[in-house]
Every structure is written in structure tokens, then in C-alpha cells.
Amino acid sequence: MGLRERKKERTRESVSATAIRLFLDKGFDQVSITEIAQAAEVSRRTLFAYFPSKEDLVLHRFADHEGEAARIVRARPAGQPPLEALRAALLDALARRDPNTGLCDDPEVMAFLRMVFETESLAARLTRYTARGTDALTEALREAGLDPLDARLVAAQVIVVQRELAVMNQEFLADGATAEEHHPKAVRAAERAFDLLRDGLRRHG
Incomplete structure (x- = not known):
């Protein structure tokens, strides 16, 4: 640069x-x-x-990460399934208390995420950023060998799961838990989510 x-x-x-x-x-x-x-x-x-736009002043922080899932899939070790690469990356991010996982109890980070999730115009605009993340991950999964329909459906589910896990983590912290206290539960939720993504709902049908 x-x-x-x-x-x-x-x-x-x-x-x-x-x-x-x-x-x-x-x-x-x-x-x-x-x-x-x-x-x-x-x-x-x-x-x-x-x-x-005014919303972009806030949400560019998410835009900087919108292609992250696609980069993880493309950079995974040979032979590692894409979902397992994404699982491992999320677990690592939880361990690092990455703000994007919601498992960060820094007061400013918590206030920032609460503002995004609770402000209607920000929450609505955030869907555009997540849509671009879905598009990028879809392309990476197609490159990994998934057919176009499977790639799109898997990408959409992964992006939604990551978002919902982050919201859940923030809700626990907002209720008074510390990131350290909640970390084991956040790990279990992430593992459960990726098990469901891998296995589908066959056991619940």
C-alpha cells in the first residue's frame, strides 16, 4: 500500500x-x-x-470480514472438508474472544454490537453484508467441488449459523456472564451447530 x-x-x-x-x-x-x-x-x-450512507460508518467493520468464510475454505489444508475448516476457525475465534463471535465482554464491543442488533436501520443493512458473504462462500464451495445448489444452501446455512451464535453469545454476556464463564457453553453450541450442518436433521426427522 x-x-x-x-x-x-x-x-x-x-x-x-x-x-x-x-x-x-x-x-x-x-x-x-x-x-x-x-x-x-x-x-x-x-x-x-x-x-x-450513515449506516456504512458502522457496518464497514462487518464488511471487512464478509469474505472471511470464503478465505477459510480456500486456505484449508488439503483433504480437510470445508465445514470442518469453518468449524475449526470458529472455535479458534472463540478462544481468541474475537468480537465477531459475540464472545467478547469488552464494554465498548458489547455496546457496539447491541447498537447494531437493536437499531432497525443497521440490522436491516447488515443483511446486505451477510448476503455478500454468502455469495463469496458459495463460490468458494463450488470451487471445492460442491454442485451449485448444494454450495448455495450450505453457504446460506453457515452464514446464518455464525450470525445466530454470535447473537446468542452476546445475549448471555448481556445477562451478566463473562466471556470466560460462557466460553465452554459457546464451544458446545458451535460444535452442535456444525454437527447439524454436517449431518442435517436426519436424527430429528
Whole structure:
């Protein structure tokens, strides 16, 4: 990355961090674009050049991870099934308390995720990011040898499972559990989810 690109990335991160700080302090719907631009010391035009909408100021953090599942499938060791690679990656992320798993009890992270899940416009826009993640994973699974229909259905289920597990983890932490206390239960839930993805619902039919 050249100097110009690094400067643009620093500006982008600074603007987003400023916006998120204001949103967490005052509420997403109570902060205007003008207020964000003034606090970040950029023009409205510059702000919109980086973030086409107010929601993108928040959700670009998810966009940076939208192709992660596809990258995991493509980078898996030879002979490892795609679902097992995704399972292993999730378990590793839980162990690291990755915020994207919901198993992170840092107060700012918890406030950020609560804002996303509880703000209607953010929750609605998040579906666009997850849809792109599904598209990317579908393509990676097709490259791995799955037929187009199976690849699409598996990708959609994986992305939904990851999202729901993260929401469940955050709900437990919001109820007062620490990440350390909840980690074993989060691992069991992840293992159960990927067992169901692997085996289907035959045992429940």
C-alpha cells in the first residue's frame, strides 16, 4: 500500500471511529452526518466519499470480514472438508474472544454490537453484508467441488449459523456472564451447530 492509500485508509478509520464514538454516546439516530463531519474535521463531501450512507460508518467493520468464510475454505489444508475448516476457525475465534463471535465482554464491543442488533436501520443493512458473504462462500464451495445448489444452501446455512451464535453469545454476556464463564457453553453450541450442518436433521426427522 502506497503513501496515498495509507493516508486514505487512516482517514477512513478516523472518520468511522469518530462516528461510532458519537453513536455510542448519543444514539445512532440522534447523531447527524454534519455533526460527524465536524467532529472528524472533514467535509460532508469527503465523508460521503468514504461512506455512502450513515449506516456504512458502522457496518464497514462487518464488511471487512464478509469474505472471511470464503478465505477459510480456500486456505484449508488439503483433504480437510470445508465445514470442518469453518468449524475449526470458529472455535479458534472463540478462544481468541474475537468480537465477531459475540464472545467478547469488552464494554465498548458489547455496546457496539447491541447498537447494531437493536437499531432497525443497521440490522436491516447488515443483511446486505451477510448476503455478500454468502455469495463469496458459495463460490468458494463450488470451487471445492460442491454442485451449485448444494454450495448455495450450505453457504446460506453457515452464514446464518455464525450470525445466530454470535447473537446468542452476546445475549448471555448481556445477562451478566463473562466471556470466560460462557466460553465452554459457546464451544458446545458451535460444535452442535456444525454437527447439524454436517449431518442435517436426519436424527430429528
